[in-house]
Amino acid sequence: MTTGGRFSYAGEWAVTATGTEDGLVTDEIRKNFASDNVSPACPAVMDAMMRANAGNVGSYGDDALSRSLNARFGEVFETEVAVFPVVTGTAANSLALSSLVAPYGAVLCDQSAHINNDEGGAPEFFMHGAKLVTLPSADGRMEAEALRTGLRVNAEGGILKPPIHALSLTQATEWGTVYAPKDLAALCEIAHEHDVPVHLDGSRLSNAIAHLGCTPAEATWKAGVDVLSFGGTKCGAMAAEAVVFFVNDRTRPVLKDFERRIKRSGHLWSKARFLSAQLLALLEDDLWLKNSAHANAMAQRIVEGLRRHAGAQLPFETQGNEVFVILPDRLVEELEAAGFGFYRWPTPEGVSGTLIRLVPSFHTRIEDVDALLAEIAA
Amino acid sequence: MTTGGRFSYAGEWAVTATGTEDGLVTDEIRKNFASDNVSPACPAVMDAMMRANAGNVGSYGDDALSRSLNARFGEVFETEVAVFPVVTGTAANSLALSSLVAPYGAVLCDQSAHINNDEGGAPEFFMHGAKLVTLPSADGRMEAEALRTGLRVNAEGGILKPPIHALSLTQATEWGTVYAPKDLAALCEIAHEHDVPVHLDGSRLSNAIAHLGCTPAEATWKAGVDVLSFGGTKCGAMAAEAVVFFVNDRTRPVLKDFERRIKRSGHLWSKARFLSAQLLALLEDDLWLKNSAHANAMAQRIVEGLRRHAGAQLPFETQGNEVFVILPDRLVEELEAAGFGFYRWPTPEGVSGTLIRLVPSFHTRIEDVDALLAEIAA
Amino acid sequence: MTTGGRFSYAGEWAVTATGTEDGLVTDEIRKNFASDNVSPACPAVMDAMMRANAGNVGSYGDDALSRSLNARFGEVFETEVAVFPVVTGTAANSLALSSLVAPYGAVLCDQSAHINNDEGGAPEFFMHGAKLVTLPSADGRMEAEALRTGLRVNAEGGILKPPIHALSLTQATEWGTVYAPKDLAALCEIAHEHDVPVHLDGSRLSNAIAHLGCTPAEATWKAGVDVLSFGGTKCGAMAAEAVVFFVNDRTRPVLKDFERRIKRSGHLWSKARFLSAQLLALLEDDLWLKNSAHANAMAQRIVEGLRRHAGAQLPFETQGNEVFVILPDRLVEELEAAGFGFYRWPTPEGVSGTLIRLVPSFHTRIEDVDALLAEIAA
Amino acid sequence: MTTGGRFSYAGEWAVTATGTEDGLVTDEIRKNFASDNVSPACPAVMDAMMRANAGNVGSYGDDALSRSLNARFGEVFETEVAVFPVVTGTAANSLALSSLVAPYGAVLCDQSAHINNDEGGAPEFFMHGAKLVTLPSADGRMEAEALRTGLRVNAEGGILKPPIHALSLTQATEWGTVYAPKDLAALCEIAHEHDVPVHLDGSRLSNAIAHLGCTPAEATWKAGVDVLSFGGTKCGAMAAEAVVFFVNDRTRPVLKDFERRIKRSGHLWSKARFLSAQLLALLEDDLWLKNSAHANAMAQRIVEGLRRHAGAQLPFETQGNEVFVILPDRLVEELEAAGFGFYRWPTPEGVSGTLIRLVPSFHTRIEDVDALLAEIAA
Incomplete structure (x- = not known):
């Protein structure tokens, strides 16, 4: 995933999707953890x-x-x-x-x-x-x-x-x-x-x-x-x-x-x-606090799942709803191939693996997190 | 009416209304002709x-x-x-x-x-x-x-x-x-x-x-x-x-x-x-053109009404949905007192009366215009 | 004369002079009345x-x-x-x-x-x-x-x-x-x-x-x-x-x-x-005031000379050292041809002739003004 | 020495000197090494x-x-x-x-x-x-x-x-x-x-x-x-x-x-x-290069003198005319007290002493450098 680019006019009318969900219909499993701003608005x-x-x-x-x-x-x-x-x-x-x-x-x-x-x-x-x-x-x-x-x-x-x-x-x-x-x-x-x-x-x-x-x-x-x-x-x-x-x-x-x-x-x-x-x-x-408490809880669920994974390193304590984790390069590629959305972050020098960020929101459900964790565990 | 000022923090929490409609409930007669942006959004x-x-x-x-x-x-x-x-x-x-x-x-x-x-x-x-x-x-x-x-x-x-x-x-x-x-x-x-x-x-x-x-x-x-x-x-x-x-x-x-x-x-x-x-x-x-055609028609209806009024001078030809008219000072004050919303414009030198602007929108109805014209005629 | 342009790089090294004086040697008659800033510094x-x-x-x-x-x-x-x-x-x-x-x-x-x-x-x-x-x-x-x-x-x-x-x-x-x-x-x-x-x-x-x-x-x-x-x-x-x-x-x-x-x-x-x-x-x-008093006096001398010329109109009262004068087009061209420096100003509509500005400085001498006036009178 | 401050209007007309040379008359020994811009212009x-x-x-x-x-x-x-x-x-x-x-x-x-x-x-x-x-x-x-x-x-x-x-x-x-x-x-x-x-x-x-x-x-x-x-x-x-x-x-x-x-x-x-x-x-x-060659040579003379001083550390190689040196705090204070001008630089953490900068110019003479070195050696 790269940031933006859609509005960077590229000479043609039709821009192909970049692999992220595009669910103007509700998706079965919400796989996009790129940011809390991929979510819709609250009803x-x-x-x-x-x-x-x-x-x-x-x-x-x-x-x-x-x-x-x-x-x-x-x-x-x-x-x-x-x-x-x-x-x-x-x-x-x-x-x-x-x-x-x-x-x-x-x-x-x-x-x-x-x-x-x-x-x-x-x-x-x-x-x-x-x-x-x-x-x-x-x-x-x-x-x-x-x-x-x-x-x-x-x-x-x-x-x-x-x-x-x-x-x-x-x-x-x-x-x-x-x-x-x-x-x-x-x-x-x-x-x-x-x-x-x-x-x-x-x-x-x-x-x-x-x-x-x-x-x-x-x-x-x-x-x-x-x-x-x-x-x-x-x-x-x-x-x-x-x-x-x-x-x-x-x-x-x-x-x-x-x-x-x-x-x-x-x-x-x-x-x-x-x-x-x-x-x-x-x-x-x-509502603002309840929505965020839910997002935080989903982040904790992700953290707990990652802790069970030998290849995952958590460089920071997750206290809000942003999870940073270093995963083996191959696993990161597999997650992308499986349709999960997230950003790669510049990985610190001397560290093996790839640093990524996962951000659940008020719109993220337990089953969405568990689907992500299952993919990581697989 | 003055422009803005609401967000110009004035040292207190409660700001009193300035006399314009504040219809979060639908008003019987829509008296606010201040701008097309006082209207709501189209359904x-x-x-x-x-x-x-x-x-x-x-x-x-x-x-x-x-x-x-x-x-x-x-x-x-x-x-x-x-x-x-x-x-x-x-x-x-x-x-x-x-x-x-x-x-x-x-x-x-x-x-x-x-x-x-x-x-x-x-x-x-x-x-x-x-x-x-x-x-x-x-x-x-x-x-x-x-x-x-x-x-x-x-x-x-x-x-x-x-x-x-x-x-x-x-x-x-x-x-x-x-x-x-x-x-x-x-x-x-x-x-x-x-x-x-x-x-x-x-x-x-x-x-x-x-x-x-x-x-x-x-x-x-x-x-x-x-x-x-x-x-x-x-x-x-x-x-x-x-x-x-x-x-x-x-x-x-x-x-x-x-x-x-x-x-x-x-x-x-x-x-x-x-x-x-x-x-x-x-x-x-x-829809954009239909809405505007309606607003233009309402403006023409206003113009036609004003033409019947001896004291009204129309300095410009109304071709869109903005009507500029010079009215006797007292009439302008009466319209304001009757709850109609519009802006006063700087009146050209040497002209007697007050220049005002009236702007109907897609949301303006015939009965709203007619109420305005009736007030002017009265 | 146009303003500036020298530093507007034009693709070549040598830029030809624009006809103004270029006296790094002292000129006999100082013909440049374009501005008080064409003068050197005071000793x-x-x-x-x-x-x-x-x-x-x-x-x-x-x-x-x-x-x-x-x-x-x-x-x-x-x-x-x-x-x-x-x-x-x-x-x-x-x-x-x-x-x-x-x-x-x-x-x-x-x-x-x-x-x-x-x-x-x-x-x-x-x-x-x-x-x-x-x-x-x-x-x-x-x-x-x-x-x-x-x-x-x-x-x-x-x-x-x-x-x-x-x-x-x-x-x-x-x-x-x-x-x-x-x-x-x-x-x-x-x-x-x-x-x-x-x-x-x-x-x-x-x-x-x-x-x-x-x-x-x-x-x-x-x-x-x-x-x-x-x-x-x-x-x-x-x-x-x-x-x-x-x-x-x-x-x-x-x-x-x-x-x-x-x-x-x-x-x-x-x-x-x-x-x-x-x-x-x-x-x-x-010194600042004495220099300016001299420049003002030279401007007055120009004004007095111009007043004796039937074709000259002075649109403003000259109180400092700037003289604005409307002269017949042909006279303006002749002055330019004779090597006098000054700016043409946008001439007001409906006026016949060309509006120019003449600005003497502390460095302008009586003989310089008189040479200008003689050219105008000729 | 601090930078600037003169034009920072401080409420009074007379500002006292900050201890630097103020030689509008030529000084006997030029002690100001604060910058090459304390020098006058070249004849x-x-x-x-x-x-x-x-x-x-x-x-x-x-x-x-x-x-x-x-x-x-x-x-x-x-x-x-x-x-x-x-x-x-x-x-x-x-x-x-x-x-x-x-x-x-x-x-x-x-x-x-x-x-x-x-x-x-x-x-x-x-x-x-x-x-x-x-x-x-x-x-x-x-x-x-x-x-x-x-x-x-x-x-x-x-x-x-x-x-x-x-x-x-x-x-x-x-x-x-x-x-x-x-x-x-x-x-x-x-x-x-x-x-x-x-x-x-x-x-x-x-x-x-x-x-x-x-x-x-x-x-x-x-x-x-x-x-x-x-x-x-x-x-x-x-x-x-x-x-x-x-x-x-x-x-x-x-x-x-x-x-x-x-x-x-x-x-x-x-x-x-x-x-x-x-x-x-x-x-x-x-001239620009000759002046700079002289300033560089003066800087080398300073460096050579400092190398003979046990307490001096030179963190960078001096290749132009700027000499950075870490000196014992007390020596720095003594140089200031003796009237030498230079800037203190933020000293890197964990380093004992004070980092200063010495900048000779085209105007610096051998005797000026030697006076500085003598003070340091003393």
């Missing part, structure tokens, strides 16, 4: 959109659903928030950072960060060329000592180095690990000591909260997070994320004009009710 | 999204619906096209222009153009600061002589002026007028003589085609258009537009990397099937 | 650079000359200032504006402004795509009513229009006229009422001051100017301008990081002493 | 500027000196070139890269590269947010295998990673080492196989050529370099660098508009003759 989300599809309402967010977002998220996060819905995680991350970072500034992040590796340069676009400065880590979780060093080296560079204007952390991390709230709090404290606000890429925040068993507040602003990219698409929305500012002295100055940044990047929906409806549906009865 | 569009919501499929456009877009649009436009779905017209316009215009270049457009007046600076953002150079016109339709002058003055400026890299026209125009295909062709020919490609902002292209009674091909590439912002939202989609490149020597060089620009601006949907499904539903049985 | 400026060329000193401004700039300019302008030397007026204007205007914001300026017409899109580059919104005027001097209207229309646009973050005025204007301090003050007051700071493009500020006979303070901050592009090159420097912030509540927040913007645009000289030395030499004994 | 360069200061000439490069640049550099480099003078190395690097790299693209460079660490984010600004992707190396010289891996990993990322549009190498490197022409050629060949053009940051190219004893052609385009940042300031200019395109199929498309990028960034001098005069003076009689 409750679609229902909410259908209900929203009635009558004329004000556009650009001047509708009852959109007007209720601040209050509803405020209840869930137990504090005053300013919520701005957008359609992709890339937009949420990039917009959030652009409001904190001057074009001549920089963001500190882990070297594994999605903003650094997987967003096609979007953060740099939205921040008008501000720089991402990366720090190494063992498993995607930044360490306090690395953060201190990064801040110090940058400061010593004087005018030759763009000043650090934001710290961006990821929860759950890109390697499927989860920060303990106290570790998150330690990082935020260091950042705040340097007058640096903290952004959290919460594309899979729901998986982290489901793993930790804490409240959304404990996982975010109580640990020191200033602005959150709230992920909805991976846990069941059709396409809905949100930039959630926790209202404090660090965020208040940027709230007033934030909508302008959304408009200017083409992300302000005229029929905004349909974006808001999705987010509200996810919050209803903790 | 056929919602149905198509529901049908798409089944099974796992490849993400980022690697699904059967998305893969069919080039062929389907190719049938409708009777030529080879490369289609890139995005979620707003602002994104479509800005992305299309950014692929044609170097950051040190410029775009020629009419002074009334949406890209110049109503997109919060989005084109300049996506084009990295390239300049919009505007030309005056009487009714939103650029004239050949003005275009020639604009190109000449720019060229004479040498390195002091950013070179013109694209011509952007709007069909139907911002004043509700429609270019005849031969006039469009004359402009495109001048542009091409100067090696300048032509972009068409087709946010309301369907209204123009419905008015002209021509084919989509005649309204676009046969007149010389190189790239089209295809409008879907205003004629019935939930949120779906498309950048449609007519494949020729001017557009071919930019197709390969266009998807990268989409990704980099956060506009690449992971669950892209839901965007593609909307567009395909609009093309089915000419 | 006093070159001497100061030679004196600065001794010993090792700290780089990037950490030298005695650079360290003295704030104090020296503070004396001249009779207030606290922060001075940042740069090498071109385009850089000074663009950097100054970029510190005041967010990328999603806008600048109000006169339609004739150099930043809008003659800087190749530099302001938009430095401001990351922020927009220049232009206002019409009769002679390059913005009128208070136009400014009020511009601010109001922009505000009414809500999120659809980039908010005005700066007003940029030009003194002397691009048409060679000069604002009276009270008129400048009226404009600044309106801007400040809207929380909009004021930038002054002072590329020819010295000509304006020489015309007005006021103090530098009266011409700038006492009228309400917040930040000044101080022009040095046109009044005698080799290549030296400065961004001069008048320290107040509107400018103080941007001072701290301004040097970062200079560095990031490649405008921070390592051997900064040579830039500072030029500026200090201009301020010594009012 | 021959100043003389050339004085000679250029006569008569009116065309501006923006339309003068005899500027018109001769292509031919003169063509002789020196023995091939067809297009030369664009600018005032800083940061501008040269950033402009050169911006002409090769789309805003959505990326540059591969060594992790030690000046463009990545020391230019305040300028490359990202000029490239509109394009990304610098860094590769590790032992001593600043990129290795072929690292380059191949970098290109492969990027390509596998598909649309999630900005495509590599340029390779940027540095000669001499930031660690004072010098690529052998055959090693440079191997890297260029790999890049060209991937259709990636090669930029060379030649801020100290003259030091590299002086070390290698090869021709300028062998050090650049014969090894595969496509565009060069030619360094003039460090080897004797007041402030003059140049972007030198070697005209070939990879560079030809970008030549036409390159001057526009210069104008748009405020780097086009109106009195361009003074920039061109400096560059021509450096090329006269190989």
Whole structure:
């Protein structure tokens, strides 16, 4: 499997499928573990959109659903928030950072960060060329000592180095690990000591909260997070994320004009009710957390199965819904031949085998996991 | 009515309504003529999204619906096209222009153009600061002589002026007028003589085609258009537009990397099937054109009613679905008091009265128009 | 004469001269009136650079000359200032504006402004795509009513229009006229009422001051100017301008990081002493003002000569050192044939003849002007 | 010593010196080894500027000196070139890269590269947010295998990673080492196989050529370099660098508009003759190479002295004019106390002592080096 390419116009009209499922009819066994975004939307989300599809309402967010977002998220996060819905995680991350970072500034992040590796340069676009400065880590979780060093080296560079204007952390991390709230709090404290606000890429925040068993507040602003990219698409929305500012002295100055940044990047929906409806549906009865708890459980089932396989090495602890595993090259090829979908990852040097990633979602069933494990065991 | 503001965080959670309809229940009489985007989505569009919501499929456009877009649009436009779905017209316009215009270049457009007046600076953002150079016109339709002058003055400026890299026209125009295909062709020919490609902002292209009674091909590439912002939202989609490149020597060089620009601006949907499904539903049985023909008819009904009113002045010929009318100040206030929704426009100097805009949509019914006219007559 | 083109690589090594003087030897009669920047540097400026060329000193401004700039300019302008030397007026204007205007914001300026017409899109580059919104005027001097209207229309646009973050005025204007301090003050007051700071493009500020006979303070901050592009090159420097912030509540927040913007645009000289030395030499004994008074006098001499010529029309009052005159087409061609250098300007519609610009400098002598006038009279 | 800070306005007019020499009078012993840019300009360069200061000439490069640049550099480099003078190395690097790299693209460079660490984010600004992707190396010289891996990993990322549009190498490197022409050629060949053009940051190219004893052609385009940042300031200019395109199929498309990028960034001098005069003076009689040979010899003298000191560790081979040495902390402090100027560098972990950098220039004399060595020996 390669990423994208469909829209990379190749000179012909018909593009052949790449071997992944293409089930606009429900598949018997769901073999696509490439990402949680290969799944459809959750029925409750679609229902909410259908209900929203009635009558004329004000556009650009001047509708009852959109007007209720601040209050509803405020209840869930137990504090005053300013919520701005957008359609992709890339937009949420990039917009959030652009409001904190001057074009001549920089963001500190882990070297594994999605903003650094997987967003096609979007953060740099939205921040008008501000720089991402990366720090190494063992498993995607930044360490306090690395953060201190990064801040110090940058400061010593004087005018030759763009000043650090934001710290961006990821929860759950890109390697499927989860920060303990106290570790998150330690990082935020260091950042705040340097007058640096903290952004959290919460594309899979729901998986982290489901793993930790804490409240959304404990996982975010109580640990020191200033602005959150709230992920909805991976846990069941059709396409809905949100930039959630926790209202404090660090965020208040940027709230007033934030909508302008959304408009200017083409992300302000005229029929905004349909974006808001999705987010509200996810919050209803903790649907976002329940969906993620299920995805996490499916990931654990995969891990348990892999542990029984002598040839499998698990380089990281699976705490959310992403499983990274090194399998013998031949087994990987056999899984692909059997129609299972997943991404190959760059395998660390000196390691024999191939590193792959398996990502179940709310839509993955026990029988789907067991079919995968049976293929691996065979 | 003011534009936006909902998401301009104002320090409190609850924002009170601004007097417009807020009908998540169907309203008896639909009084909101502020824009065609206050309407809901067309039932056929919602149905198509529901049908798409089944099974796992490849993400980022690697699904059967998305893969069919080039062929389907190719049938409708009777030529080879490369289609890139995005979620707003602002994104479509800005992305299309950014692929044609170097950051040190410029775009020629009419002074009334949406890209110049109503997109919060989005084109300049996506084009990295390239300049919009505007030309005056009487009714939103650029004239050949003005275009020639604009190109000449720019060229004479040498390195002091950013070179013109694209011509952007709007069909139907911002004043509700429609270019005849031969006039469009004359402009495109001048542009091409100067090696300048032509972009068409087709946010309301369907209204123009419905008015002209021509084919989509005649309204676009046969007149010389190189790239089209295809409008879907205003004629019935939930949120779906498309950048449609007519494949020729001017557009071919930019197709390969266009998807990268989409990704980099956060506009690449992971669950892209839901965007593609909307567009395909609009093309089915000419739904986009039928919806627009209805909206145009409702606009004509408004115009006819206004003509019977002594105090109404119609500064432009209504050819699409936008009606501009100057009414006595007091009448405008009364309409607002009666709950009708519309925008006030800057009234030309020396004119007595207030210029307002009325925009019916596919969702507007005869009884809605008649209620408006009755209020005006009263 | 066309502008630039030399560095537009044309495929060959040797580029032939375009007919202008090329006097690396002193010419008998100086016929080039194209701009004040065709002149060499003033001897006093070159001497100061030679004196600065001794010993090792700290780089990037950490030298005695650079360290003295704030104090020296503070004396001249009779207030606290922060001075940042740069090498071109385009850089000074663009950097100054970029510190005041967010990328999603806008600048109000006169339609004739150099930043809008003659800087190749530099302001938009430095401001990351922020927009220049232009206002019409009769002679390059913005009128208070136009400014009020511009601010109001922009505000009414809500999120659809980039908010005005700066007003940029030009003194002397691009048409060679000069604002009276009270008129400048009226404009600044309106801007400040809207929380909009004021930038002054002072590329020819010295000509304006020489015309007005006021103090530098009266011409700038006492009228309400917040930040000044101080022009040095046109009044005698080799290549030296400065961004001069008048320290107040509107400018103080941007001072701290301004040097970062200079560095990031490649405008921070390592051997900064040579830039500072030029500026200090201009301020010594009012050299900048004396040079400009001479240039103004030469311009008046041209005007007086032209007034005696029946075929000459002077569309604007010449108050600085720029003379705009409409001459019969044939006379213009004859002047060119006789080796005189000047630019043709776009001639207003309906006017017979050709609009040209004549710009004497500190280096222009009475005999040079008289030779020009004699040619015109002949 | 810290970098910059002078122009970081600190609220007062008088800034106290930081302990470095400030010799606008010639110092007895030149103790400032902080950088080659603390030196003045070479007398021959100043003389050339004085000679250029006569008569009116065309501006923006339309003068005899500027018109001769292509031919003169063509002789020196023995091939067809297009030369664009600018005032800083940061501008040269950033402009050169911006002409090769789309805003959505990326540059591969060594992790030690000046463009990545020391230019305040300028490359990202000029490239509109394009990304610098860094590769590790032992001593600043990129290795072929690292380059191949970098290109492969990027390509596998598909649309999630900005495509590599340029390779940027540095000669001499930031660690004072010098690529052998055959090693440079191997890297260029790999890049060209991937259709990636090669930029060379030649801020100290003259030091590299002086070390290698090869021709300028062998050090650049014969090894595969496509565009060069030619360094003039460090080897004797007041402030003059140049972007030198070697005209070939990879560079030809970008030549036409390159001057526009210069104008748009405020780097086009109106009195361009003074920039061109400096560059021509450096090329006269190989002055640039002679000056650098002297600086290299002074660096070798320092190295020889340090080798006799038991406490000194030299982590890299000194091949140009930069000496990196780890000295006991106390000795470093004593050198500072004695008035010697140099930068402290981040010392590698686990190493005892302090890493410093010493950079002699054309202006450094044997007695200056010996005074430094005597202090160290004492």
